[in-house]
Amino acid sequence: MLQGVVSGLAGGGTFAALGLLLTVMYRLTATVNLAIAATGVVGVYVMALLVQAGWPYGVAALAGIVAGALASVCCGLIMTRWFATGGPQIRTAVSIAQLIGLIALAYICFGDEPRVLPNPADGRVATVAGVTITMGSVILIALAVLIGTGIHVLLTRTSLGLRLRAMAERPITTELLGIGTRALTVTVWGLSGALASIVLLLVAPVRSSDILSLSMLIVPACAAALVGGLRLLSGALLGGLGLGLLEGALAGSATVQQYRDVVPFVVILFILVWNQRGEVWDAAR
Amino acid sequence: MTASKAAVALLAAIALTSGCGLSEDSPAASASGSSGDSGTIKIGSVNALSGPVTFPDSSSAAKAVFDRVNAQGGINGREIEYIVTDDKGDPAAAAQAARDLVTNQGVVALAGSASLVDCAVNAPFYTQSGIVSVQGTGVDPTCFSSAAISPVNAGPYLNTAINLYYASEVLKRDKVCSFLAILGNTNDAYGQAIASWTKLTGKTPVVDDRTVKPDSDPTPFVLRAKKEGCQAVLYNGTEPMAIAWMKAVKQQNITGIDWLMTTAPYTDAVAKALGTDGDGMYANAEFEPFTQADSSALADWRSLMTEKNVPLTSFGQGGYLAATHLVDTLRSIQGPITRESVAKAFKELKPIESPLTGTPYEFGDAAGHMSNKAGKIVQLEGGQWRVVTPDWVRYPGTLG
Numbered sequence: 001m002l003q004g005v006v007s008g009l010a011g012g013g014t015f016a017a018l019g020l021l022l023t024v025m026y027r028l029t030a031t032v033n034l035a036i037a038a039t040g041v042v043g044v045y046v047m048a049l050l051v052q053a054g055w056p057y058g059v060a061a062l063a064g065i066v067a068g069a070l071a072s073v074c075c076g077l078i079m080t081r082w083f084a085t086g087g088p089q090i091r092t093a094v095s096i097a098q099l100i101g102l103i104a105l106a107y108i109c110f111g112d113e114p115r116v117l118p119n120p121a122d123g124r125v126a127t128v129a130g131v132t133i134t135m136g137s138v139i140l141i142a143l144a145v146l147i148g149t150g151i152h153v154l155l156t157r158t159s160l161g162l163r164l165r166a167m168a169e170r171p172i173t174t175e176l177l178g179i180g181t182r183a184l185t186v187t188v189w190g191l192s193g194a195l196a197s198i199v200l201l202l203v204a205p206v207r208s209s210d211i212l213s214l215s216m217l218i219v220p221a222c223a224a225a226l227v228g229g230l231r232l233l234s235g236a237l238l239g240g241l242g243l244g245l246l247e248g249a250l251a252g253s254a255t256v257q258q259y260r261d262v263v264p265f266v267v268i269l270f271i272l273v274w275n276q277r278g279e280v281w282d283a284a285r
Numbered sequence: 286m287t288a289s290k291a292a293v294a295l296l297a298a299i300a301l302t303s304g305c306g307l308s309e310d311s312p313a314a315s316a317s318g319s320s321g322d323s324g325t326i327k328i329g330s331v332n333a334l335s336g337p338v339t340f341p342d343s344s345s346a347a348k349a350v351f352d353r354v355n356a357q358g359g360i361n362g363r364e365i366e367y368i369v370t371d372d373k374g375d376p377a378a379a380a381q382a383a384r385d386l387v388t389n390q391g392v393v394a395l396a397g398s399a400s401l402v403d404c405a406v407n408a409p410f411y412t413q414s415g416i417v418s419v420q421g422t423g424v425d426p427t428c429f430s431s432a433a434i435s436p437v438n439a440g441p442y443l444n445t446a447i448n449l450y451y452a453s454e455v456l457k458r459d460k461v462c463s464f465l466a467i468l469g470n471t472n473d474a475y476g477q478a479i480a481s482w483t484k485l486t487g488k489t490p491v492v493d494d495r496t497v498k499p500d501s502d503p504t505p506f507v508l509r510a511k512k513e514g515c516q517a518v519l520y521n522g523t524e525p526m527a528i529a530w531m532k533a534v535k536q537q538n539i540t541g542i543d544w545l546m547t548t549a550p551y552t553d554a555v556a557k558a559l560g561t562d563g564d565g566m567y568a569n570a571e572f573e574p575f576t577q578a579d580s581s582a583l584a585d586w587r588s589l590m591t592e593k594n595v596p597l598t599s600f601g602q603g604g605y606l607a608a609t610h611l612v613d614t615l616r617s618i619q620g621p622i623t624r625e626s627v628a629k630a631f632k633e634l635k636p637i638e639s640p641l642t643g644t645p646y647e648f649g650d651a652a653g654h655m656s657n658k659a660g661k662i663v664q665l666e667g668g669q670w671r672v673v674t675p676d677w678v679r680y681p682g683t684l685g
Contacts (some may be wrong), residue, residue: 003508004505004508005511007502007504007505007508008502008505009501010502010504011504044486103337107335107336107337111339112337112338112339113554114524114528114552114554114555114558115554115559116524116557116559116560117558122536124536128506129510130512131481131504131537132536132537132538134536141668153588158532175362195663206502206504206533206536207500207502207527207529208499208500208501208503208522208525208526208528208529209525209528209529210336210337210523210524210525211337212499212500213499213500213525214500216500217500217596247502247505248502248504248505251496251501251506251509253507258496260496261496261498
């Protein structure tokens with residue numbers, strides 16, 4: 001049991017980091033950006049191409065992060081240009097289209113051949129319950145915590161955060177107050193793309209690295225974000241970590257492992273229902 | 286209410302009968318159109334050429350074979366026209382492609398198809414149309430259980446059985462475990478493979494885990510293999526899955542377990558992507574291992590593929606073999622080459638030996654075909670594949 005839990009650390013860090021990005025993007029751009037992992041995939045494959053062409057890893061990874069950011073900026077521009085006034089539902093639907101589009105484009109550009117993906121953090125940190133904890137897992141979890149706290153501080157303690165929040169909640173009022181929102185929004189998209197690329201650069205070398213599998217990391221990330229109701233950063237962080245640990249624990253147990261894929265969603269469903277019990281009650285009255 | 290229901294039923298019946306009429310008449314009509322002694326001999330294939338998983342090499346290799354036959358004067362003076370279609374990994378597109386080939390183009394047979402969906406979607410249609418398919422790469426269980434289809438490859442299920450057999454009987458490992466990713470309708474076929482091995486050897490897998498998903502983190506699974514004391518582990522992952530698996534093994538510093546993969550990860554790309562991280566990983570080559578540069582069995586295949594710029598892969602071997610078997614069979618036909626005469630020739634086919642496979646290719650009128658029942662085991666060492674079993678590992682049991 002403990003072995004399974006420890007082995008789920010890397011997955012937990014991944015889900016938490018991506019879940020946090022989803023939450024932040026929802027709070028700041030009112031979009032459930034389902035294409036966020038796919039933009040990270042662009043970063044990974046650009047890095048792989050450059051490494052193959054003989055670039056040193058550091059430079060290639062940096063170029064990959066920039067490419068991921070640019071892909072995300074493109075998605076953001078489409079969103080702000082044509083769907084700025086659409087509600088969250090419409091923008092989320094558009095992001096599904098962007099996800100499918102990115103996957104299709106990635107297959108056309110990069111093909112389906114496995115790539116050489118250097119692992120920037122494959123050192124071993126410790127051995128707990130017979131499981132080797134890698135540098136990658138530690139960095140992923142640290143990155144998730146850093147993203148969470150960093151964004152929390154940014155939003156609550158800085159004037160930029162104040163403007164970002166204003167822009168998300170009352171975009172038109174903010175513009176009338178003379179604050180340009182378009183550039184800010186696109187910057188948020190770009191930064192998320194860059195962060196997603198960093199996460200995926202750490203994840204891709206140790207998971208199934210085909211375009212579809214990596215892009216679909218968005219599903220557990222969504223589940224993590226839902227634990228926080230797409231608003232609470234702490235919820236997304238704990239949700240992601242919990243989901244990873246649960247996945248690991250269930251894979252290691254012979255009796256429940258066939259229900260492994262179902263359990264996390266049952267848990268999330270329960271949390272959602274529990275969280276909304278007051279609202280449902282109020283609405284019913 | 287009843288009246289309108291009856292009307293709907295009547296309409297449906299009319300639509301059905303007219304549909305059936307079309308699909309039954311047209312193939313025969315167009316078949317006779319392209320048959321006889323003149324014009325080209327049309328051969329078709331349905332392939333995954335675009336989409337998430339692509340197999341372009343099989344049909345390219347088959348085309349290379351047909352082009353060479355044409356350059357040498359064709360079959361009794363008639364050229365082969367090879368029509369390659371793309372199913373995009375989409376069942377609807379696969380159905381459309383097969384109907385276009387058989388009904389509109391009037392192909393006399395299919396050869397070198399490599400697809401994930403072709404067999405499952407089109408097998409009943411091929412049987413109904415009286416056409417045969419010499420599949421280059423069969424993956425779906427239907428490829429091996431249809432009277433109209435006989436793949437040249439061993440397929441993942443027999444591959445699994447051979448690997449289990451190799452682990453328990455050749456490597457003499459007592460604790461053999463299997464970790465399987467079950468995609469689509471493959472669960473029963475894998476179950477049959479394991480049951481067949483159990484029947485043959487009297488052994489059962491210590492772990493039979495079928496819950497691996499393509500996007501799973503393999504770490505908990507490799508740890509489970511270690512915890513359960515597995516000495517040999519069979520895994521059916523595709524290229525990226527096998528890479529992730531071996532990297533997890535390396536990360537967790539697990540030693541003393543033999544890792545056996547199916548044919549899928551036996552590629553140059555996997556060797557390159559894994560490098561020394563893959564040291565010791567076995568795979569099961571279902572044809573004469575293509576990475577052996579000096580193999581005399583591969584001389585013709587290698588020179589033809591190099592000449593026509595087709596990548597040297599296992600899929601290319603399948604396409605080459607399928608096309609070669611078809612050409613040999615076409616040459617043996619006395620009289621006009623039509624869909625009927627080609628089907629008849631395959632139904633009466635005597636097993637064809639080939640240096641590329643361990644067992645002869647068969648068609649015949651069985652309800653299902655799985656004639657390639659051997660593999661050569663290869664192992665990764667320092668980012669290079671080397672052949673471990675110079676002789677074929679032939680599977681003595683039967684599946685299903």
